[in-house]
Amino acid sequence: MKSITEQLLSIISDWKGIPDKSAYNIREDSGCAGRQSTANIEIISKIDRPGIDIRVKAGTKGETVYIPACITHSNVDDLVYNDFYIGEDADVTVVAGCGVHVEGEEESKHNGVHRFYLEKNSRVVYLEKHVGTGEGNGNRAINPVTWATLGEGSYMEMDTSQLGGVDTTVRDTKATLLKDAKLVVKEKLMTDGSDTAESKFEVTLAGDGSGVQLTSRSVAKGKSEQTFRSRIIGNAVCTGHSECDAIIMDEGVVHAIPELTARSVDAALIHEAAIGKIAGEQLTKLMTLGLSEKEAEQKIIEGFLK
Amino acid sequence: MLELKNITFSAENGVQDTKDILNGVSLTAEDGKFIVITGPNGGGKSTLAKIIAGIEQPTGGSILFNGTDITNLSITERARMGVAFAFQQPVRFKGLTVSDLVSLAAGHPLERGELCEHLTEVGLCARDYIDRDVNASLSGGEIKRIEIAMAMVRKAPLTIFDEPEAGIDLWSFNHLIEVFQKLRRETHGSIVIISHQERILDIADEIIVLAQGRIAAQGTKEEVLPTLLATGSSCAFCTGHDKAPEN
Numbered sequence: 001m002k003s004i005t006e007q008l009l010s011i012i013s014d015w016k017g018i019p020d021k022s023a024y025n026i027r028e029d030s031g032c033a034g035r036q037s038t039a040n041i042e043i044i045s046k047i048d049r050p051g052i053d054i055r056v057k058a059g060t061k062g063e064t065v066y067i068p069a070c071i072t073h074s075n076v077d078d079l080v081y082n083d084f085y086i087g088e089d090a091d092v093t094v095v096a097g098c099g100v101h102v103e104g105e106e107e108s109k110h111n112g113v114h115r116f117y118l119e120k121n122s123r124v125v126y127l128e129k130h131v132g133t134g135e136g137n138g139n140r141a142i143n144p145v146t147w148a149t150l151g152e153g154s155y156m157e158m159d160t161s162q163l164g165g166v167d168t169t170v171r172d173t174k175a176t177l178l179k180d181a182k183l184v185v186k187e188k189l190m191t192d193g194s195d196t197a198e199s200k201f202e203v204t205l206a207g208d209g210s211g212v213q214l215t216s217r218s219v220a221k222g223k224s225e226q227t228f229r230s231r232i233i234g235n236a237v238c239t240g241h242s243e244c245d246a247i248i249m250d251e252g253v254v255h256a257i258p259e260l261t262a263r264s265v266d267a268a269l270i271h272e273a274a275i276g277k278i279a280g281e282q283l284t285k286l287m288t289l290g291l292s293e294k295e296a297e298q299k300i301i302e303g304f305l306k
Numbered sequence: 307m308l309e310l311k312n313i314t315f316s317a318e319n320g321v322q323d324t325k326d327i328l329n330g331v332s333l334t335a336e337d338g339k340f341i342v343i344t345g346p347n348g349g350g351k352s353t354l355a356k357i358i359a360g361i362e363q364p365t366g367g368s369i370l371f372n373g374t375d376i377t378n379l380s381i382t383e384r385a386r387m388g389v390a391f392a393f394q395q396p397v398r399f400k401g402l403t404v405s406d407l408v409s410l411a412a413g414h415p416l417e418r419g420e421l422c423e424h425l426t427e428v429g430l431c432a433r434d435y436i437d438r439d440v441n442a443s444l445s446g447g448e449i450k451r452i453e454i455a456m457a458m459v460r461k462a463p464l465t466i467f468d469e470p471e472a473g474i475d476l477w478s479f480n481h482l483i484e485v486f487q488k489l490r491r492e493t494h495g496s497i498v499i500i501s502h503q504e505r506i507l508d509i510a511d512e513i514i515v516l517a518q519g520r521i522a523a524q525g526t527k528e529e530v531l532p533t534l535l536a537t538g539s540s541c542a543f544c545t546g547h548d549k550a551p552e553n
Contacts, residue, residue: 245400279397285397288381290386
């Protein structure tokens with residue numbers, strides 16, 4: 001494994017060396033830099049396309065599987081398909097994430113397509129951090145696609161963050177929830193310079209008792225531009241809530257485009273969006289505690305994206 | 307020691323007009339003294355407090371803190387010199403917890419035990435609050451007490467409280483009197499409180515009545531309180547046509 005990969009892993013997945021007892025697959029510059037399966041979590045290569053299948057046995061409890069992807073130089077165009085099959089009553093954590101390091105003038109990009117199939121009463125916590133590093137002028141692009149089918153009574157929590165260095169991103173998340181399934185998405189996004197970021201969510205609440213909570217918090221600095229699109233479709237007795245909360249600074253631009261579709265009189269769907277600058281009174285308060293204006297601004301952003 | 311010399315402040319009142327909020331206010335708050343500024347609404351009390359903290363800049367006059375002219379210093383510079391300020395209407399933050407803010411006020415991370423101690427002092431059941439965001443989920447009274455805790459933990463040579471009693475329940479309010487006295491004992495610094503409350507006026511070393519932007523009365527509580535209490539209104543010190551109508 002390259003040292004840059006290790007550095008990226010420490011940022012995106014709190015990597016502290018090869019885990020003894022966890023399943024993992026480290027993707028490095030479109031290849032495999034290490035893999036391990038466990039008795040309950042099997043990782044196997046796909047035959048027809050780049051990527052892996054991750055199969056979690058029914059009833060597996062408390063295990064974590066790491067599947068980060070790293071790009072360590074310019075001129076890499078990585079595309080991977082990872083499919084997750086989560087057995088009944090399993091309860092696992094998936095640590096994904098991607099780091100793109102560019103020193104040259106040419107673009108590098110990672111396109112990761114993750115498909116989740118959650119069986120009855122299973123639970124998944126999905127953690128995904130994205131970061132771009134390196135001094136090169138080449139574009140750093142990360143385009144994650146996540147499609148999930150949540151079976152009866154299942155639960156999925158997605159905690160995603162992109163906190164700097166990624167020049168362009170298009171995040172595409174689609175989910176279909178069956179009876180009593182629940183999806184919680186917490187997205188944190190910070191863009192700067194001329195970065196662009198688009199985040200698209202489409203959630204279909206197909207089963208009675210299903211529910212989704214989408215929360216996006218973002219900061220757009222410099223001349224960066226963000227677009228948040230959320231579409232919740234309620235086809236049953238369900239609850240859906242999406243919330244976009246953004247801070248704009250400098251010449252940043254944020255678009256928030258919600259869409260709610262109810263096909264059942266018992267679908268309770270809500271969207272909230274708020275975009276604005278850091279409140280002057282918040283800066284003033286922290287300055288009365290001895291922080292400079294810059295320090296206050298940093299602290300407010302840290303808290304907002306925490 | 308804090309010295310205000312001939313402070314004036316004018317605010318825009320329409321396109322081409324200005325309104326005088328403060329007209330030549332001079333006062334001294336010696337170390338270890340408890341100064342209470344009272345007076346009718348709109349008399350300039352909160353503006354004066356903000357001017358001391360650097361949140362507003364005076365139109366004229368000067369401010370000396372321990373002999374140094376701080377008139378043109380920023381909020382941050384004054385805070386670092388030892389000026390603490392508790393807002394009348396505390397600010398809410400998304401994502402910053404009680405622990406974050408009280409630790410920032412202390413200037414270093416506080417252990418949970420220390421945090422509990424400070425929050426209990428202002429009447430909060432501490433463990434329930436430490437990890438809570440200082441956002442809209444807190445009531446006005448809760449956030450006010452957190453604001454007071456932040457000012458207390460700074461242990462500054464000069465602490466200014468702008469109407470600390472606002473939004474505080476009776477039990478907590480009574481306890482606050484002890485908290486202020488403890489702060490004075492521990493810091494030996496000056497405490498300036500903007501207040502209308504008789505209980506707070508009663509512990510003052512000096513009461514200043516600010517009305518129509520001027521000091522209308524100044525003295526010990528024995529000298530000032532009887533007039534205030536006799537009329538039941540600080541408007542006893544208003545003059546001329548600005549005097550509030552009697553019912």
